[in-house]
Amino acid sequence: DIQMTQSPSSLSATVGDRVTITCQASQDIRQYLNWYQQKPGEAPKPLIFDALNLQTGVPPRFSGGGSETEFTLTINGLQPEDIATYYCQQYYILPLSFGGGTKVEIK
């Protein structure tokens, strides 16, 4: 099974900051990597698919990058509405697996 490790597990940043979250896969997953955003009390929402493609309706301040085993999610200009937990997910092989999540808070 492929293990997905996110770092940091939580972070606190100021509105307007650039925030970067890292996701590491235990083996090469090419670019079969997705990102989801989950706000408190809500279901997850799709954010980025295939490592770098923004889902329709996602603000362009979000961007994804990486390949093989190292991936990033970047928020350029953190906004109050971005307070959430972010999860990466691989689909290179079953079982599908999620990272442990990164909780983003405002300072």
Place this chain on the structure above:
Amino acid sequence: EVHLVESGGDLVQPGRSLRLSCAASGFSFDDYAMHWVRQAPGKGLEWISTVNWNSGFTAYADSVKGRFTISRDNAKNSVFLQMKSLRPEDTAIYYCAKDVHYGSGSFIDFWGHGTLVTVSS
């Protein structure tokens, strides 16, 4: 507009069974794979099971293999999760989710609001 509405969550005793349902609308249901993903209280997301568009392929997490069964009824635009031999560690919100493809699972573009399953004596 896509809607996924889960139902069937309940408080059950360890060892008992429960069947979750998910009613889908707003898209061509039989064109897409469907998933169940769960989230234990205060924890992260855990993929549980996938069924492809025509029920020809199913997959399960090791944690539920042999106890849970996923199925779908394309005529009723519904997907189900039959859960047996429930354990306290199965306590979670169970999300029904739609894939962007018809096959074995890739990107989830819509999630239901979830249904809570609590396993406790």
